[in-house]
Amino acid sequence: FFTVNTGRHQKLSFAAVFSYKQNNQQFICQKLKRVNNAGKKTEIFMKVTLLMAITLDGKIGKSPDHFPDWTGKEDKKLFKDLSTKAGAVIMGSKTFDTIGKPLPKRKNIILTRDKSRKSQWENLIFTNEPPRVILDNLEKEGYSQVILAGGALVNSLFAEEKLIDEIIVTISPKIFGYGLSLFTQEISMELELKEVKRLGKELVCLTCTTTK
Numbered sequence: 001f002f003t004v005n006t007g008r009h010q011k012l013s014f015a016a017v018f019s020y021k022q023n024n025q026q027f028i029c030q031k032l033k034r035v036n037n038a039g040k041k042t043e044i045f046m047k048v049t050l051l052m053a054i055t056l057d058g059k060i061g062k063s064p065d066h067f068p069d070w071t072g073k074e075d076k077k078l079f080k081d082l083s084t085k086a087g088a089v090i091m092g093s094k095t096f097d098t099i100g101k102p103l104p105k106r107k108n109i110i111l112t113r114d115k116s117r118k119s120q121w122e123n124l125i126f127t128n129e130p131p132r133v134i135l136d137n138l139e140k141e142g143y144s145q146v147i148l149a150g151g152a153l154v155n156s157l158f159a160e161e162k163l164i165d166e167i168i169v170t171i172s173p174k175i176f177g178y179g180l181s182l183f184t185q186e187i188s189m190e191l192e193l194k195e196v197k198r199l200g201k202e203l204v205c206l207t208c209t210t211t212k
Helices: 022-031 073-086 093-099 131-140 152-160
Strands: 002-004 010-012 047-055 088-092 107-111 124-127 145-148 166-172 191-199 203-210
Touching (some): 073 145, 073 166, 088 093, 093 107, 107 131
Parallel strands (some): 047 145, 047 166, 107 124
Antiparallel strands (some): 191 203
């Protein structure tokens, strides 16, 4: 057993012990692998950040193939910075098709049910693996965080399994009136607002963590 100071001392059984910086201690204490009564892993040590741009009426796009040219340069810079730092991005096939090519200097994991799709790039894979398997594979490859980049169906798959640790949204002063929400179905999540900041002249960025 190993004791971590989380405000109240608690003995946890770890599958692995990781080094970490002090400013990231809270997250790692929450995500250290625990072993249940059957001795199986119940937690994956992987920080999953849902990073999306939304309108004032909560839409991420008018349709699945709506090209995200409305989000603003500050939002695009934020996405590039955070996803490059993480080193890996997960997205659905329709989201990828709106981009048309893999994001450079990042591993691109594209979820698709079409088993005929094959990658022609070294930094991109197509997969139909479930979310936990994808995260477990990334962890084995040495990644400690990943960006979840939509669309709504992929977001829902990870949310259903309570695998999202952080949600960062940039809000644009636009109204679509119809379109896609963050999720495709009813999702219940308890969140804690961590930061509100302005990006440029028109965007507001909210950072929330899940209290799962």
